[in-house]
Amino acid sequence: MGRIKTYFSTMDRTSRDDFITYGGLLVVFIVMQGLLSAGMLSNQMRGLLVPLCVYAIMAIALNLVVGTLGELSIGHAGFMCVGAFSSAFFSKINPDMPDLPRFIIAIIIGGVVAGIFGFLIGIPVLRLNGDYLAIVTLAFGEIIKNIINALYVGVDEKGYHFSLSSVNDMGMDPLNGNIIINGPQGVTGTPRSATFAISMVVLFISLIVILNLTHSRDGRAIMAVRDNYIAAESVGINITRYKLTAFTISAVISGFAGALYAHNLATLVATPARFGYNMSIMFLVFVVLGGIGSTRGAIVASVVLTLIPELLRPIQSYRMLIYAIVLIVIMLVNWSPKSRAFMETHSLKRFLFKKGGKEDK
Amino acid sequence: MVSFFTNLINGLSLGSIYAIIAIGYTMVYGIAKMLNFAHGDIIMVGAFIAYTVISTFKLPVWLGIVAAVIVCTCLGVAIEKIAYKPLRKASSPLAVLITAIGVSYFLQNSALLIFGSDPKMFSSVVPFGNLTIGPLQIPGTTIVSIVVSLVLVGALQLFINKTKPGQAMLACAQDRDAASLMGISVNGTITLTFAIGSAMAAIAGVLLCSAYPTLSPTTGAMPGIKAFVAAVFGGIGSIPGAMIGGLLLGIIEILSRSYISSQLSDAIVFSVLILVLLVRPTGIMGKVIQEKV
Numbered sequence: 001m002g003r004i005k006t007y008f009s010t011m012d013r014t015s016r017d018d019f020i021t022y023g024g025l026l027v028v029f030i031v032m033q034g035l036l037s038a039g040m041l042s043n044q045m046r047g048l049l050v051p052l053c054v055y056a057i058m059a060i061a062l063n064l065v066v067g068t069l070g071e072l073s074i075g076h077a078g079f080m081c082v083g084a085f086s087s088a089f090f091s092k093i094n095p096d097m098p099d100l101p102r103f104i105i106a107i108i109i110g111g112v113v114a115g116i117f118g119f120l121i122g123i124p125v126l127r128l129n130g131d132y133l134a135i136v137t138l139a140f141g142e143i144i145k146n147i148i149n150a151l152y153v154g155v156d157e158k159g160y161h162f163s164l165s166s167v168n169d170m171g172m173d174p175l176n177g178n179i180i181i182n183g184p185q186g187v188t189g190t191p192r193s194a195t196f197a198i199s200m201v202v203l204f205i206s207l208i209v210i211l212n213l214t215h216s217r218d219g220r221a222i223m224a225v226r227d228n229y230i231a232a233e234s235v236g237i238n239i240t241r242y243k244l245t246a247f248t249i250s251a252v253i254s255g256f257a258g259a260l261y262a263h264n265l266a267t268l269v270a271t272p273a274r275f276g277y278n279m280s281i282m283f284l285v286f287v288v289l290g291g292i293g294s295t296r297g298a299i300v301a302s303v304v305l306t307l308i309p310e311l312l313r314p315i316q317s318y319r320m321l322i323y324a325i326v327l328i329v330i331m332l333v334n335w336s337p338k339s340r341a342f343m344e345t346h347s348l349k350r351f352l353f354k355k356g357g358k359e360d361k
Numbered sequence: 362m363v364s365f366f367t368n369l370i371n372g373l374s375l376g377s378i379y380a381i382i383a384i385g386y387t388m389v390y391g392i393a394k395m396l397n398f399a400h401g402d403i404i405m406v407g408a409f410i411a412y413t414v415i416s417t418f419k420l421p422v423w424l425g426i427v428a429a430v431i432v433c434t435c436l437g438v439a440i441e442k443i444a445y446k447p448l449r450k451a452s453s454p455l456a457v458l459i460t461a462i463g464v465s466y467f468l469q470n471s472a473l474l475i476f477g478s479d480p481k482m483f484s485s486v487v488p489f490g491n492l493t494i495g496p497l498q499i500p501g502t503t504i505v506s507i508v509v510s511l512v513l514v515g516a517l518q519l520f521i522n523k524t525k526p527g528q529a530m531l532a533c534a535q536d537r538d539a540a541s542l543m544g545i546s547v548n549g550t551i552t553l554t555f556a557i558g559s560a561m562a563a564i565a566g567v568l569l570c571s572a573y574p575t576l577s578p579t580t581g582a583m584p585g586i587k588a589f590v591a592a593v594f595g596g597i598g599s600i601p602g603a604m605i606g607g608l609l610l611g612i613i614e615i616l617s618r619s620y621i622s623s624q625l626s627d628a629i630v631f632s633v634l635i636l637v638l639l640v641r642p643t644g645i646m647g648k649v650i651q652e653k654v
Contacts (some may be wrong), residue, residue: 142586335453
């Protein structure tokens with residue numbers, strides 16, 4: 001035990017931080033998996049496990065853009081939407097493949113397609129700055145949702161048929177054809193392959209990618225762009241390249257999350273509440289409340305903020321109101337300079353140690 | 362040809378409502394430097410107040426509009442004081458954005474609790490019917506929306522350019538610290554901005570629901586986002602820009618809905634926005650500010 005303790009104290013700060021993140025997540029995973037196999041979870045909790053992982057993945061993906069790259073994106077649900085629909089499409093056209101390999105390929109496809117979208121969207125978008133960038137990401141998210149809502153894809157012997165207006169316009173054989181994406185009705189009958197374990201594995205992989213990226217040379221370059229892009233450019237950092245890297249990786253991971261999301265639902269529909277800006281904003285709330293730039297915080301915030309409204313379900317009609325008030329109060333307490341100063345002078349640490357702020361040498 | 366002009370006029374009508382909302386967005390952004398996500402929900406509150414006064418209490422229409430304006434003005438000022446002001450000097454500009462989202466949820470869910478989720482039928486506040494010019498039929502609501510938005514923009518331009526509080530707003534928009542050194546009350550000016558923006562949102566709410574008569578707690582959300590797009594379109598911070606942006610957006614939306622695809626109209630509107638921003642990254646009327654090192 002003592003040796004572990006010494007080892008722990010000799011670690012540098014970053015590795016210790018990562019150690020806590022991975023370790024904490026692993027413990028949560030083992031505990032939840034244990035409870036799950038012992039059948040000790042309520043139906044409601046069981047239904048929440050995969051969405052919680054999805055939201056956590058989205059939160060860390062968005063945190064890469066908002067926290068590490070420092071650009072505000074209100075369109076990340078769009079990438080998730082692309083990942084969800086492309087992976088569901090793949091699973092639907094390959095009904096005979098065994099479940100697990102198909103799901104793994106579907107996740108990869110979701111990530112790759114979302115990544116391509118992220119790259120293509122990133123090229124024009126990342127030329128803009130600040131709020132303009134935010135509004136364009138919002139616009140892209142809405143465009144993706146809108147197009148998917150109007151998209152019809154079917155398959156028959158002659159191959160694939162597409163239309164942007166109605167089922168009949170596809171020119172598909174109505175008897176032998178198989179509708180895959182049915183406009184506003186979305187995709188139905190996607191195999192429900194997403195389990196808690198697979199979702200956790202995807203979360204771990206995303207976490208490893210993101211943490212390693214942020215600690216790497218590239219990650220430091222990305223943060224340099226965030227802190228002062230003029231200074232970064234003047235020391236030879238290619239701003240566009242690093243912005244695009246971070247944005248694309250974030251889109252790929254959002255695509256993974258989308259694939260998990262799609263394979264957890266019997267019907268996948270792009271409603272405003274599901275893939276519209278509301279959802280993007282929800283992820284943004286996770287990131288900001290978790291502490292902008294903190295990957296671990298993003299995960300914790302996504303879990304807590306998903307559980308609060310769920311636990312408040314007994315008081316049905318008041319729950320979203322309470323959620324809103326909690327959100328406002330947390331923001332005011334955490335971020336207002338006055339309350340920060342108050343917390344500093346009245347902190348528990350200071351009360352216990354009775355000296356000014358320097359107790360942890 | 363007649364149908365084209367009808368569509369154009371419908372577009373102008375919707376566009377002038379967007380313009381009124383967008384002006385509120387743009388003023389708040391220009392002076393407080395924040396995206397007020399709750400602005401769209403203030404529209405909804407305004408419409409609900411007018412609905413309650415006119416349809417539930419059976420009071421005259423003008424009283425409903427006045428009540429909506431007064432309630433929204435007070436609401437806007439209260440939101441600013443309680444939720445936004447403490448965060449004005451926060452280290453991250455995202456803090457106040459998230460708080461605004463919280464306020465938006467709060468308003469929507471309060472309305473949901475008070476008025477229920479089923480849509481209400483809002484009866485038009487415009488006392489006269491269609492105006493016929495040759496083969497064209499112009500609804501009364503359309504004329505009123507266009508006239509009201511023109512009058513409001515004119516009055517606001519006069520107010521900003523000719524009065525002391527208006528000049529104070531301009532000064533705060535340019536440089537808040539320098540303005541406060543010149544003896545301008547920055548807090549007072551920001552409060553005034555929120556008051557004007559919210560009052561205009563109330564009027565927009567009444568007009569919006571007169572033109573599109575279903576009213577529910579989420580009525581304001583999409584027009585709010587569209588108006589925000591319009592404000593960016595015209596160059597955020599510029600009042601004539603917001604007016605032009607709003608009108609263009611309304612026309613593009615209605616024309617693409619009737620000639621291209623009703624399902625894809627939102628996608629087309631947003632694509633046009635992206636194209637405009639790629640050619641002119643600060644919007645149509647926005648000033649290009651060279652960043653100094």
